[in-house]
Amino acid sequence: KHVHWRYDPIVISSITGADFHLKNFENIASRLKGHVERCYFSYPYLYKKVKRNIDKFQKEKSITIYDPDNDFKLNLAQQLADIADCYGMSMNSCGNKDLVGGKIKQAHCVDGEIIGELFFNNDFKYVIKPSREGCGCAESTDIGAYDTCPNGCIYCYANVNKEKARQIFETHEAESAFLGHSKSDSDKWISEINARKSGLYYPKYYVLEDESLRDKPRVKEIIENCRGAQKLTKDEVVTKLSGLSAPKRYALGKQTLYIKEIKRSSVHFFSIPKGAIENPQLIINHGMICPHFCQYCYWQKDLYSSSMITVHANPKEDFVEDIKIASIIWRAFSPLISSDICKDKVSDSLFLRLDRKIRKKGISSDDKALKSVCLDFVKGLMEDWKIPKKEQKFILSRIKNPAYKPKVIFDSGENNDSVALEHITNIQNDILIPTILNMDNAYLILRTKSIYFGFLEKLNKHPKRDHIIISPSINPRYLIEKYEPGNHSLEDRLESLRAAAIMGFKVFLCFSPMIYERGSWRKLYAEFVKEVKRYLPPEKVHYYTVGSLRLSKQALRNIKNIHPGTPLDSPYFIPPGNTSGDKFRYSGDIRRTMYAFLIREMNKAGYDKVPRYLQTETIELWQSLMTDQYKDLNLDLDAYRSGRMELRALTEPSLPDKERREVDDNHRGLNQDVRLQKT
Known part of the structure; x- marks a missing residue:
């Protein structure tokens, strides 16, 4: 149960036809008998970057790679499922529901049920979160990274450029926690992750009221302290807000830091609400709105369009x-x-x-x-x-x-x-x-x-x-x-x-x-x-x-x-x-x-x-x-x-x-x- 065999992807070419796969599959299945219970398979998914690599490969090697129709794929898959059954294995289709039926089940490559059975005494809470159509995986976090594998498989969707992947692999720093990145970058990001875990607020985006603010020392310090927040223009914010429901607009605003300079004095006398009594005090206005999600916040009178958190970055x-x-x-x-x-x-x-x-x-x-x-x-x-x-x-x-x-x-x-x-x-x-x-x-x-x-x-x-x-x-x-x-x-x-x-x-x-x-x-x-x-x-x-x-x-x-x-x-x-x-x-x-x-x-x-x-x-x-x-x-x-x-x-x-x-x-x-x- 702890081992998944992946016969994946099944590439149909001028040198690897159906007969090749039937023979090759049985050879492997016979050797794995008694050691695995499940086999996961798929056919190549021809993303644009994959198709570019395949076209280049065909020209260089004079080998033709085919994308057969669904009947061909289903017929071959059923024959492979019969072989798997002979060796005590189930056949599971990854990313293609059209192939599911008979001896072929839908694959759950990240299988919450099996994880619960193996490690949590069948008491494991998980959520099904497909990565694409036909996927049956549970929600998980991928610890891999694109353009980091040096094997150079032409059908791989994880590498855009295999030369870049090889270079990243060769220059990888073993002390770095992030594939393809330096230890200094890694240490910085680990620090940010730990800070976020602590409950400190960090915005996902920041917006400058005026581009002339960018070079001002205090504004630069605030942007740097946002730790990787993405810069948006005011027009981009309007575009993002367009068509969103009120809860989503509100949530987006809470993720956005609006940086401006206040034009009047930053100090004002407390304005007493109509019909109420308040003790006298001076208010220092260094920003508007906070990152908390209190449902009763009276500032929501101004937050229907956006709840952007404003900071006054005056010197x-x-x-x-x-x-x-x-x-x-x-x-x-x-x-x-x-x-x-x-x-x-x-x-x-x-x-x-x-x-x-x-x-x-x-x-x-x-x-x-x-x-x-x-x-x-x-x-x-x-x-x-x-x-x-x-x-x-x-x-x-x-x-x-x-x-x-x-x-x-x-x-x-x-x-x-x-x-x-x-x-x-x-x-x-x-x-x-x-x-x-x-x-x-x-x-x-x-x-x-x-x-x-x-x-x-x-x-x-x-x-x-x-x-x-x-x-x-x-x-x-x-x-x-x-x-x-x-x-x-x-x-x-x-x-x-x-x-x-x-x-x-x-x-x-x-x-x-x-x-x-x-x-x-x-x-x-x-x-x-x-x-x-x-x-x-x-x-x-x-x-x-x-x-x-x-x-x-x-x-x-x-x-x-x-x-x-x-x-x-x-x-x-x-x-x-x-x-x-x-x-x-x-x-x-x-x-x-x-x-x-x-x-x-x-x-x-x-x-x-x-x-x-x-x-x-x-x-x-x-x-x-x-x-x-x-x-x-x-x-x-x-x-x-x-x-x-x-x-x-x-x-x-x-x-x-x-x-x-x-x-x-x-x-x-x-x-x-x-x-x-x-x-």
């Missing part, structure tokens, strides 16, 4: 300058945000107006005139808003005070995953983290679903490492498996967060989106809180947020097309017209019940002293959870709207001295954690 100095200017604008806006009269008037459009004004004047972040421009801008705003003079005077006095240095929080990952592409873009390690750590009172939030925090290892003793905040989005295990196919498990995420927290990095947990599973959600989230505590005890969590599923009409429509049959199209969703904001949401009763339950479970688990707030929620929902009935939830709307909730968490000590010494003695960096070594 390092552009990002640094944007961040510095943004921090000075923030200093001017911060007193407005803290004012009950002005806080609701600050928006991204104002931030953008001031940023454009600064750039139009050609003022750099180091220019002393920058603070004056910001002061005059704020003064003009308050005049337009008709803010009382007393309030204006107070706000301007704070801006003019040199000692006024408000904390500024930069959010990386609001539009994508801040960590998932780090091995390709190096944006955090090379640009954002060094810039933030060189500033006074600046903090960087890394929003992510990833587990690859190895790039933080070099900061394990940095005095300001607690200015780097990891904010993971996590949900119960069941929901991750159901709605985040292929994403990192809950255990892997919590384990990597535990290691980062031990090293002194702050952890801000994001329990969002909470998903209403009728009849089971309480049990799911109760078990979830216990799992979180196993890895991250209360002293390791500096605050947490809770938010529920919310989707625009366009996103919901696209999700149903991209993920047919998804239960996310919930009957419990309330259309935007019946609730605050412009998103479909669960009813207020469901959201209120879910938030209260999760926060109370966290309180019971010992997180009662950890600041918490609602994420992108309506003011009505906030207020309903601040009544006497929900007093134990300890929600502070004013602190949230002003940013004081976040700042309160930032002022807490991040790591006890005893624990820090323990880390230094025993861990020696994040790379000691196996899960973090994957980078």
Whole structure:
């Protein structure tokens, strides 16, 4: 059973006719009797390259090779099958169903059933995956390669050029894992394979928004880090997308990296969704869309045509300058945000107006005139808003005070995953983290679903490492498996967060989106809180947020097309017209019940002293959870709207001295954690 005899291919020529094969076949069969049970046969398949080789051979050798009709092939095959039967063998036709019948069976050259019988006690799961019409093989991986065999058989379809094959054979490096390639190429590809096995994302294609970007240093670095991704033009992408179903368009987009330079500042003020409340923060826009396949992703409102993952490949100095200017604008806006009269008037459009004004004047972040421009801008705003003079005077006095240095929080990952592409873009390690750590009172939030925090290892003793905040989005295990196919498990995420927290990095947990599973959600989230505590005890969590599923009409429509049959199209969703904001949401009763339950479970688990707030929620929902009935939830709307909730968490000590010494003695960096070594 372990040996397959292949009488293959049967070449009919002026010197090897039917009689030759009958005699030759019986000679071999008689000698193999008792040693093999199966014989596989075929006639040559005349691909164009095979036909070229045959034509050349016929001219050189004056031997004629025939392609007989099917009746001839069947008659000869049946005679051979009779001979095989006499010697206890079955005859199996490879790649030609027309010859199957009687004593001739269809061949399965890669036979899943026999492999299961020989090696897996008949318990082997396999899939039939034909390589061409008439093939019955199970799915397998071919470890051979074209143009590498030196035998030079004229009927061989695996060699285009036998001279090339001979040369490759003679120059093959024995240490190379790939036939026909050098050891240096082999080592590079092995490294790429291992990286892909680790779960790191690598695109299959990349697209340049503008060909002029190709020679820019950072763009070249990103392309090199894509490890062999195929370059496509924008027109080629359109062609590939044409005619594909929504799921296939979505999958193709996830395989494609779109490289561009952002034209406006890479930093903007968080735009508060209509009808919702959000705490103030600055967003660093270094890309759009992430490689994860979360069914509930709200960015799918823009993904019907494509889900291409965009990276902003602006030079390092552009990002640094944007961040510095943004921090000075923030200093001017911060007193407005803290004012009950002005806080609701600050928006991204104002931030953008001031940023454009600064750039139009050609003022750099180091220019002393920058603070004056910001002061005059704020003064003009308050005049337009008709803010009382007393309030204006107070706000301007704070801006003019040199000692006024408000904390500024930069959010990386609001539009994508801040960590998932780090091995390709190096944006955090090379640009954002060094810039933030060189500033006074600046903090960087890394929003992510990833587990690859190895790039933080070099900061394990940095005095300001607690200015780097990891904010993971996590949900119960069941929901991750159901709605985040292929994403990192809950255990892997919590384990990597535990290691980062031990090293002194702050952890801000994001329990969002909470998903209403009728009849089971309480049990799911109760078990979830216990799992979180196993890895991250209360002293390791500096605050947490809770938010529920919310989707625009366009996103919901696209999700149903991209993920047919998804239960996310919930009957419990309330259309935007019946609730605050412009998103479909669960009813207020469901959201209120879910938030209260999760926060109370966290309180019971010992997180009662950890600041918490609602994420992108309506003011009505906030207020309903601040009544006497929900007093134990300890929600502070004013602190949230002003940013004081976040700042309160930032002022807490991040790591006890005893624990820090323990880390230094025993861990020696994040790379000691196996899960973090994957980078």
